[in-house]
Ligand SMILES: *[C@@H]1O[C@H](CO)[C@@H](O)[C@H](O)[C@H]1NC(C)=O
Ligand SMILES: *[C@@H]1O[C@H](CO)[C@@H](O)[C@H](O)[C@H]1NC(C)=O
């Protein structure tokens with residue numbers, strides 16, 4: 536199950552970035568730095584950052600923010616049913632790196648617009664299983680993870696303040712490219728315990744993601 540969790544986590548990142556808009560960076564000549572509206576959207580993103588940080592850290596190291604960066608937790612409850620994943624060395628290294636990057640993202644957000652208590656996140660295997668069932672169309676349940684991971688793309692298209700845009704563009708960065716390549720190299724591998732390949736998962740999850748985000752409309 537642990538391998539599935541990390542595979543799904545990585546697939547979700549690809550799926551969630553599929554229709555990422557191209558941001559034109561740089562400082563505009565006028566406008567506010569961070570509008571109140573942007574703060575709301577970035578705070579929304581902070582929920583995702585907490586989720587991702589906990590997931591990657593736990594998968595890679597077997598502990599989360601409570602151990603890695605307790606000052607960021609701000610009294611929030613620990614995640615439900617997180618697990619260390621059974622990963623090969625390369626995958627663990629990549630995953631751990633992502634976890635550490637998420638800590639940096641949370642710090643940037645808190646520095647820019649302030650923070651809040653870590654929300655309760657449910658990282659149980661049952662939740663991941665539910666998401667997969669939905670991607671493959673065998674059940675109608677909606678898991679909690681995927682809807683959360685859709686946040687960036689949607690939020691980014693509404694941002695007004697340029698500082699916010701730069702911040703969010705930074706958050707959308709390097710990880711997705713790494714994950715894409717990683718998955719591409721493993722496209723033909725079967726994802727245990729499912730009888731489906733990485734390529735099938737990528738495609739199903741991308742479709743699920745597009746259905747949920749109404750990609751063409753939003754981006
Ligand atoms: C993963 O990181 C460890 C510690 O830095 C290193 O010894 C190991 O070679 C890395 N594994 C791979 C496959 O790069
Ligand atoms: C976590 O999610 C799973 C699957 O949705 C659910 O069965 C379980 O009750 C949840 N755990 C808690 C403590 O809410």
Ligand SMILES: *[C@@H]1O[C@H](CO)[C@@H](O)[C@H](O)[C@H]1NC(C)=O
Pocket residue numbers: 730
């Ligand atoms: C797994 O999938 C392959 C290819 O779709 C199929 O040929 C095989 O029968 C499946 N095995 C099981 C146990 O479902």
